[in-house]
Amino acid sequence: METTPQFFRHGPSLLVRLVFFIQLSLALMVVDTHFKYLYEARQTIAVALYPIQNLAHLPTAISNLANDFFITQDLADENARFKQQHLIDSGKLQQLSALTIENEHLRNLLEATQKNKSKTILAEIRSIPRDPFNLTVILDKGFQNGAQNGQVIVDHLGVIGQITHAYPWSSEATLITDKDHSIPVQILRNGLRSVASGTGKYKTLELNYMANNVDIQEGDQIVTSGIGGVYPSGLPVALVSKIKRDISSAFAYIICTTIAGVDRNKQVLILSPQLPPENLMDSANIYLEDKESEKNDAH
Amino acid sequence: MTPTNYSKEEITLPAKSWFIILSLLVGLLLNLLPVNESLLILRPDFVALVLLFWGAYQPQRVGMSVAFVMGLLMDVVNSSMFGQHALAYSVMIFIVLLLRRRIHVFGLLKQAPQIGLLLLFAQFIMLLTELLKRSDFPGWHYFLASFTGMLLWPLISLLLKMSHSSKHDPNAL
Numbered sequence: 306m307e308t309t310p311q312f313f314r315h316g317p318s319l320l321v322r323l324v325f326f327i328q329l330s331l332a333l334m335v336v337d338t339h340f341k342y343l344y345e346a347r348q349t350i351a352v353a354l355y356p357i358q359n360l361a362h363l364p365t366a367i368s369n370l371a372n373d374f375f376i377t378q379d380l381a382d383e384n385a386r387f388k389q390q391h392l393i394d395s396g397k398l399q400q401l402s403a404l405t406i407e408n409e410h411l412r413n414l415l416e417a418t419q420k421n422k423s424k425t426i427l428a429e430i431r432s433i434p435r436d437p438f439n440l441t442v443i444l445d446k447g448f449q450n451g452a453q454n455g456q457v458i459v460d461h462l463g464v465i466g467q468i469t470h471a472y473p474w475s476s477e478a479t480l481i482t483d484k485d486h487s488i489p490v491q492i493l494r495n496g497l498r499s500v501a502s503g504t505g506k507y508k509t510l511e512l513n514y515m516a517n518n519v520d521i522q523e524g525d526q527i528v529t530s531g532i533g534g535v536y537p538s539g540l541p542v543a544l545v546s547k548i549k550r551d552i553s554s555a556f557a558y559i560i561c562t563t564i565a566g567v568d569r570n571k572q573v574l575i576l577s578p579q580l581p582p583e584n585l586m587d588s589a590n591i592y593l594e595d596k597e598s599e600k601n602d603a604h
Numbered sequence: 605m606t607p608t609n610y611s612k613e614e615i616t617l618p619a620k621s622w623f624i625i626l627s628l629l630v631g632l633l634l635n636l637l638p639v640n641e642s643l644l645i646l647r648p649d650f651v652a653l654v655l656l657f658w659g660a661y662q663p664q665r666v667g668m669s670v671a672f673v674m675g676l677l678m679d680v681v682n683s684s685m686f687g688q689h690a691l692a693y694s695v696m697i698f699i700v701l702l703l704r705r706r707i708h709v710f711g712l713l714k715q716a717p718q719i720g721l722l723l724l725f726a727q728f729i730m731l732l733t734e735l736l737k738r739s740d741f742p743g744w745h746y747f748l749a750s751f752t753g754m755l756l757w758p759l760i761s762l763l764l765k766m767s768h769s770s771k772h773d774p775n776a777l
Contacts, residue, residue, distance in 0.1 A: 319701055322668050326694040330672070333687030338737060343686050350680040357629060358681070361636035432638045434682040437645075437742035438734045441683045470683070477683050484739065505740050 720754025
């Protein structure tokens, strides 16, 4: 140990240190926004902080447990309600399976590509960052549990967002309302296609490039169109809440409110991205085989 | 308490490193606690508050480098740009290191507005970096967190002061 008290010890002067740290953080910010080199560093820190994130979740987990333990009366009510809901849902499901088969037949007749079934993982929202600038949530499933970048997050009501950073045991999902996020949609009533972009505001989306005389009404439901292949088609996204048709501008100003909400400790589903259809894979394989045989012929 | 008391304390009673680290981790934990939408706006930045306390009372232990590292951690858990919190925290700690003699003169309640201003300044730096990234202005309620942070300062500094002086008092005598 040093003999001089800490009081008298001096490193480089304060101002020098300040300038150094300012330059370092500015450099980090530039690198992080313009190049994607810092992903590993982020991942390492995220793994190191995983225990703390878990610990932060503990009080709510305990209170949930306590609630489960004490509220038995509600449980009976809830059970009855769920039974009813289950009955209704299973009725609908029976219809759905019939419809799915019918749809498959029709698609076969039309020689159209089959709709893909996606795999799902159940996850929970761990925390919502306090930063108002980036609309993200942290989920409790990472790539060790099968979560990947680009997967879609939905809840029982509709689309929430998309995984943007998958860490080993947790992942970061960007909400559809994020300013840099767009989602291909269509209006359920008439099948009109558009793109809904986030506005950066809570639960608010904007429909871009819709002509002034477009057939759209307040209260219309918009669902994913499935174009682009990231979002499966037919997932509810939002309800149209405000339409402003301004003659002076080329496009109508259409604001929608998202259906799915993001609350704490909510169960969500992670949908795996749509795999390329099997026949596409087959055709790719055939193409590769052809190429190989050509090569062999050349030899 | 007089300022001389504190400078003595600095030499004879340095806070244990593990306690400083623990308090910073607890601050991080409080920042991570899942809360609902309205509380989220009001929640102060606990890491910044703890950093400010140690910056003011243990400047040899917690300086700009610790603030910078904590800022990086906050950037990851907050999923913001790498270096954004780090910049804000290191500038904030720089100011508190400059002004700490002055801060010591005041009592806890009178310190609070000054700490509030520092928190506000840190938030302002973060806002500035976001605006440079072409984000929208999030609304004035964004700064409410600094206000609640200011209100919580007396409580937090009292807690930290008590827990580290009670550990050391028997040794000092």
